[in-house]
Amino acid sequence: MTFLRRQLPVVIAFVLGMFVLIIFYIPAAPMQDIGDRLKVFVTIIGAFAMLLGINSILGQHITKIRKRRPGYGYSWVLILGFVTMMIAWIPWWSAPPADSAAYYPWGGLENSKGAFYWMFFWMMVPMQATMFSILAFYIASAAYRSFRAKTLEASVLLVAAVIVMLGRVPLGTSLTAWLPETGFWSSLRMEEMTSWLLNVPNAAGFRGIVLGVALGIIATSVRIIFGVEKTYMGGGD
Amino acid sequence: MATFIGTWIAAGLTLMILSFLYKDNPFFRFAEHLYVGIANAFVVWLVWATIVLPDFIGRVFINIAPDPDVTWSPDFWFLVPGILGLIMLTRMIPAIEWMSRWALAFVVGWGAGFMIGPVLNSYLLAQVYASFPWVNMQPYIGAPPGEYVPALVNAIILFICVVTVLIYFFFSYEHKGVIGGGAKIGIWVLMVAFGASFGSTVMARVSLFVGRARFLVQDAEPSGHAFSILLTLGILIVIIAAIVGRRQPPTKESESAE
Numbered sequence: 001m002t003f004l005r006r007q008l009p010v011v012i013a014f015v016l017g018m019f020v021l022i023i024f025y026i027p028a029a030p031m032q033d034i035g036d037r038l039k040v041f042v043t044i045i046g047a048f049a050m051l052l053g054i055n056s057i058l059g060q061h062i063t064k065i066r067k068r069r070p071g072y073g074y075s076w077v078l079i080l081g082f083v084t085m086m087i088a089w090i091p092w093w094s095a096p097p098a099d100s101a102a103y104y105p106w107g108g109l110e111n112s113k114g115a116f117y118w119m120f121f122w123m124m125v126p127m128q129a130t131m132f133s134i135l136a137f138y139i140a141s142a143a144y145r146s147f148r149a150k151t152l153e154a155s156v157l158l159v160a161a162v163i164v165m166l167g168r169v170p171l172g173t174s175l176t177a178w179l180p181e182t183g184f185w186s187s188l189r190m191e192e193m194t195s196w197l198l199n200v201p202n203a204a205g206f207r208g209i210v211l212g213v214a215l216g217i218i219a220t221s222v223r224i225i226f227g228v229e230k231t232y233m234g235g236g237d
Numbered sequence: 238m239a240t241f242i243g244t245w246i247a248a249g250l251t252l253m254i255l256s257f258l259y260k261d262n263p264f265f266r267f268a269e270h271l272y273v274g275i276a277n278a279f280v281v282w283l284v285w286a287t288i289v290l291p292d293f294i295g296r297v298f299i300n301i302a303p304d305p306d307v308t309w310s311p312d313f314w315f316l317v318p319g320i321l322g323l324i325m326l327t328r329m330i331p332a333i334e335w336m337s338r339w340a341l342a343f344v345v346g347w348g349a350g351f352m353i354g355p356v357l358n359s360y361l362l363a364q365v366y367a368s369f370p371w372v373n374m375q376p377y378i379g380a381p382p383g384e385y386v387p388a389l390v391n392a393i394i395l396f397i398c399v400v401t402v403l404i405y406f407f408f409s410y411e412h413k414g415v416i417g418g419g420a421k422i423g424i425w426v427l428m429v430a431f432g433a434s435f436g437s438t439v440m441a442r443v444s445l446f447v448g449r450a451r452f453l454v455q456d457a458e459p460s461g462h463a464f465s466i467l468l469t470l471g472i473l474i475v476i477i478a479a480i481v482g483r484r485q486p487p488t489k490e491s492e493s494a495e
Contacts, residue, residue, distance in 0.1 A: 009338040013346030020350030040292050041318040042347050045340055047288045048322025054277060055329060074270040081274025089282055116282070122243030123250060124279055126452070127272040130254040133449050136442035137258055143439065153428045160432025161439070168440040187387070196391075197433045204395050205430025207364050208402025208423070214360035221349035221356075232345045233338050 010227040017225035058082065088115035160197055167194025251449055252471045262478030293319055368399045398426040 020038060023031040061075035143161070148154065166172025167190045176189045186192055223229035253268035295301040297316055300309040325340035327333045366372055370392035377388045404416060405423030412420040 005335045005338070009342035012339060012342040013349065016343060016346035017350035020347055021353050024351070024354035037314065038347055039351075040315075041321075042344050043288050044293050044315070044318035045322045045325060045344055047284045047293070048319075048325050049340075049344075050280065050284050051326060052328055054281060057273070057277060071266070074266050077267055078270040078274040081271040082278045083274075085275045085278030086281065089278070118239055118243060119275060120279060122247045124272070124275050126247040126251050126449070127254060127268060128276070129445055130251045130449050131269075131272065133442060133446035134255060134258060136439065136446045139435075139439050139442055143435070153424055156425050156428040157432040157435070160429040161436040164433045164436030165440055168436070194433075197429065198437070200391050200395050201398055201426050201429040202433040204368075204398030205402055205427045206434075207368060207399050208406060208427075210360055210364055211403065212406055214356050214364070217352055217356045217360070221353050224345055224349040232341055 006233070009233055010230065014225055014227060017221070021225070085116065085119055088119050160201075163190065164194050164197055167191045248453055249470065251453060252474050255449075255471070256474050256478050259475055259478060264474050264478055368396055370396050397422075402426050 016038075020035065023035045026032075058079065061078050064075045065072045065079075146154070146157075166175065173190045179185050179189050181189075187196065220229060224232070250268050250271070253264040254272075256262055257265040290301060293315055296312045297319070298311065303309070321340040321343055325337050328337040370389070373392040373395065374385075374389060377385050380388070401419045401423035403423070404419035405412075405427065407416075407420075410416050
C-alpha cells in the first residue's frame with residue numbers, strides 16, 4: 001500500500017519525465033506523435049482538475065449560505081451568476097449559425113445570437129475590463145509611495161518610468177516634437193527614448209532575470225524527475 | 238432590444254465596479270461576486286468546447302465533426318487521460334484522496350520533462366546567444382555608418398547590461414571591488430528595467446480605463462441621453478455606497494479583534 005501511495009507517483013513522474021525529455025531530442029515522426037499525444041493527455045487531465053476548482057469555489061459559497069455567514073447574500077449572487085451562465089450555454093431559444101453548429105453542437109461563443117454570448121459580451125467583458133482598469137489608480141498610488149526619489153536607484157526607477165509613460169501618450173511625445181526626426185538629436189525625442197529604454201536596458205535587465213529563472217526551472221524539473229522534489233504529492237501518507 | 242438592455246447592464250456593472258475607487262461597498266461586492274460566478278461558468282465552457290469535446294469525447298465516443306472524406310474510428314488511447322482525470326477527482330473523497338497523486342504525478346512528471354528542453358533552448362542558450370554584440374550586429378553588416386554606429390553602441394550597452402545584471406545576481410563572491418562595481422551597475426540596469434516595465438503596465442491599465450470611460454460616454458450614447466443618465470446613475474451609486482458603507486454595523490470578526 002505504501003508503494004501505491006508514496007512510491008508509484010515518484011515512479012510515474014520519473015518514467016514520464018525521462019521519456020518526454022528524451023523524445024524532445026529525437027526528431028523522428030513517431031516519437032513526436034507520441035509527444036503530441038501526451039500533451040493532449042495532460043490538457044484533458046487538467047480539464048478534469050478544473051472541476052476540483054469549481055467544486056471548491058461553489059462548495060465554499062454553499063457552506064457560507066447554509067451557515068448564514070455575514071455577506072451570504074453575495075454568495076447567492078455568485079451561484080446564480082454561475083448557474084445562469086451555465087443555462088445560457090444551451091441556446092434553445094435561438095438556432096446556432098449553420099457553419100458552427102457542427103463543431104460545437106451545444107452552443108457557446110460560436111452562437112453570437114445566443115444568451116451565452118450576450119452574457120459574455122455585455123456582462124463578463126465589461127466587468128473584467130473595469131476590474132483591471134481600476135488597477136491604474138492603485139498602481140498610481142503604489143507609484144507615489146515607491147517613486148519618492150530617496151535614493152539614486154529609486155530616482156533611476158522614477159526617471160525610466162516617467163519617460164516610458166510620457167513616451168506612450170501624445171501629450172508626452174508633443175513635449176519633444178520640436179526636435180528633428182532624423183539624426184543624432186532625434187534620439188532625445190520622447191518616443192525614441194521610450195523605445196530605447198524598452199529595447200536595451202529593459203531587455204537586458206529581464207534577460208538577466210530570465211537566465212536565472214531558466215536555471216531554476218531546469219533545476220526544479222531535474223529534482224522532480226529524480227524524486228528529490230515531492231511537494232506536489234502533498235502531506236500525509 | 239438585446240443590445241439596448243445589454244448596454245445598460247454593462248454600463249451599470251462598470252459603474253458598480255468603479256465605485257470601489259471610493260471604498261468597498263455593496264454595489265462593488267455584488268458585481269464582484271457576479272463576475273466570479275460568470276467567469277467560472279465561462280471557463281467551464283471554454284474547457285469543454287476547446288479540450289473535452291474535441292480532444293476527449295470527439296476522439297473516443299462520437300464523431301463531432303462528420304467529414305465524408307475522413308473515416309472516423311475511436312482512439313481508445315484517449316481513455317487513459319479520461320481515467321486519470323477521474324482519478325484526479327478522488328481528491329474530493331478523503332478516504333481515497335491519495336489516488337489523485339497518480340494523476341498529479343503524470344502531469345507534474347510530464348511538465349518537468351517537457352520543460353527542460355525548450356527552456357534550455359529558448360530561455361537559456363538563445364538568450365545568451367542573443368546578448369553577444371556580434372550576433373546583434375549581423376543585420377547591420379554593410380550598413381551606412383549612420384545606422385551601424387548607433388546599433389553597435391546599443392549592442393555593446395546591451396551586452397554590458399546583461400553581464401552586470403548577472404554579476405548582481407551572482408552571490409558566490411562578495412560584492413566588493415570589480416564585482417561590487419559591476420553589481421552596482423547591475424542594480425541600476427534593473428531599476429531602469431523595472432521602471433520601464435512599470436511605466437508600460439501603468440499605461441496599459443490607463444488605456445483600459447480610457448476604454449471603459451469611452452464606453453460610458455460614447456458607446457452607450459445611442460441608448461438616448463446615455464451620458465447624462467449614466468452620470469446621474471454613477472453619482473447615485475457613489476452616494477448610496479457612501480451611506481451604506483458608513484452605516485454598516487461592525488462584523489463579528491472586527492468586534493472580536495477589538
